[in-house]
Amino acid sequence: MSDKKYPTGGEFLLSETAPADVFTPEDFNETQRMFATTVDGFVEKYYQPLMEEIEYQGNTKLGKDLLKEAGPMGLLMADIPEPYGGMGSDKATIMLISEKISAAGSFAVTHGAQSGIGTLPIVYFGTDEQKQEYLPRLATGELISCYALTEPGSGSDALAAATTAVLTKDGKHYILNGAKQYITNAGYADIVILFAKIDGEKFTGFIVDLTSDGVTIGPEEKKMGIKGSSTCPIILEDVKVPVGNLLGEIGKGHHIAFNILNVGRFKLGASTVGGAKLAMVSALPYTKQRKQFGQPLCEFGLIRRKIAQVAATTFAAESMVYRTAGLLDVAIATLDKNDPTYDRKSIGQVEEFGIECSMIKVFASEACALAAEECLQMLGGYGYCQEYPLERIYRDERINRIFEGTNEINRMLVPGMIMKKALKGELPLLQAAMQVAEEMTGLPSFTEPGEPGYLEAEGDTVANMKKVVLAVLGLAAQKFGAGLKEQQGVLADCADIIMETYASESALLRTLKRAAAEGEEAAAGMADMTRLYVHDALDRVAVLARNVLADTVDGDELRTYQAALRRLSKQDGVPRSKLHDRIAERQITAEEYSVQA
């Protein structure tokens, strides 16, 4: 075991977390709450009046105008260190801003491209000179940036990029040639962070001035959603880039690309939680007003079930997103702020939690998809019409499951990163897996449980889910060895089991923290959502695990494991209709997503 005093990535699988140690949205301080109000105010005052033109007429140029307004408001500087004109905010604050700005539809993507992927490579990998040169102007919006990794021939397989960089004879410039595509903000950005292979092999980052000769910005893509964000190809023909604009180290561009993706993922986790809430606030008032058969829609059982499921899933997503924010902030707080390599080291701490970043990206984007899907359905025919916002939310949501690494790639990464940590000895996973295997194949204990205490059944379920994770990962590693990475079906099922476990535990811990602080009565809303979510999650985990086991072992061994799995996933069921009713009632009263009792 390591002697680190702070949590490490993936550690949640192997140890118990105390409710007091998780960060929750209830822990936001006064300043963070005020920031949130300002972002809400920005969306209302600057975005809403332009909404029709941005979203339905696809006027992508307005994104630039809004960035120019957002800069002086401080909405572009949270990630930038104080010495370079930013605020150096913690990750919880940054994620809260991402969540809130998500209400601005296409502009949320514009904002993310500027303040996230367009800025952070310089924050984390730039030289002091590059930081001085660019960051203060990126913070105010004077300079607009974008980020170019994808090419026509390389998307998920980013390192297969074909763009090249060749050093000139005088050693003063690189000559870049190639094409990048799907570049957010490209229509009006001043600079781009892009990746090219020096001498056709060393994948390297560059900061390129988009006014340089040889740069052509292609036409706007005609997209399904986020129609108001600018998305163009960038073509480079013999573009001269000064050697001083090389970012990071030669041949280490993948460090930049992959680390920035981690940040993109945790921010997207937060913004898709915002998206799910937006879907709810756009649908709930309608369900109260619209009457059919003489009663409002929100009084029909099936509508209430939809509302409850969306709320509980959003609650789980929100809980895991901000729990992850807390993990990142605790880890980063162990660093010395005066260390000149602080920024570089802080991205290393983010990398430590790459597993969690991938999980929240996938889980929250799919929670948002569920919310868009079900909320549109609640509006019936009106949901399908542009007059109501759900039609747009439904289209806009779709991209979240594609960019920042597709959800498929991220599913491969979750068990992949865990196994990597296990093999490096950073996570004592295999030892724990052996212990669980012993327990599962040994004689079952038949102690009859007594009447469970407050959320004790859910706590037991989470503990059992962790055993299931260890068992399936351990067996899969044993069976397939290094070949496991080829078993995409098994890996995806493992990823889903791990995500369900993290989601369930995060919801449970948040509820317990709230109950400890304010009493069980105050946590009643959260407790109902936790009961519903954890119950349903265990059933899903049981199916997924059964399939992984069948893919992994056979004969007597399979039968023994399946029997053990049945014991671990046994549950009596919860009164779902009553839970649906109570959860829905609180959302309907609030006319928005609510964790109130």
Next chain:
Amino acid sequence: MKIAVCVKQVPDSETRINLAAPTAELDSSGFTRILNPYDAYAVEEAVKIKEAGSDVEITAITIGPDTVKETLKKDCLAVGCDKALVITDPALDHADAAAIATVLSAALKKEPYDLVLCGFKAIDDDNGQVPILIAEKLGMAHVSTITSLELGEGTLTAHREIEGGKEIVQASMPAVLTCQKGLNEPRLPSLPNIMKAGMKPMETVTCADLGVEVPANLVQIKQYSPPPARGECKLIDAEDPAAAARELARLLNEEAKVI
């Protein structure tokens, strides 16, 4: 120049008020609280004066419990006021306009303010009396519901919207001005200014600290009661508009007895 802005924290207009039966006191536990929107015009005007001139100091003053501090910080200090004064005293819990004006006047006497800016009314009780009373107590000029302001040497010119037109008023300073929608567009507090607001001075005092006694209320709220439930809607089913109109007139006359 010294400017005082008197502000009030009020329930958000979207707050749902739980009032099932008549009561002597509202249950305010679930209220979201905001700066009175008309006070935001007063704050913004003060900040604009500060930005246009030199050596202007703005003090935001309010009466209320500890919870007002968040509003003061976010909506006053973070948008450009220099300091804040909170008068917290249980004796002020149910104070009426006259008592509030007495206490605020005592606070305003502590420094030689050239301008006192206020919202023209608060959206919770819609009273609109306090600024006028302050002007009277301090012997200052008073211009109400202004929609534009220009400062001269010891004088000011303000526009007021009046029925069917505009009134241009000139007044001497010091003066109490109440602000109306249209005067300006209040800004949002930027994130860095929210950070800086925490470092600006905020003083909390009691009435005793100000050397003022809270006078007895002249007015007392006896009861809050919910509006009567809306009756059933009656749809007139008639063959043509003329018949519908006749039936409507008959119902208004015979049943509703309003015509």
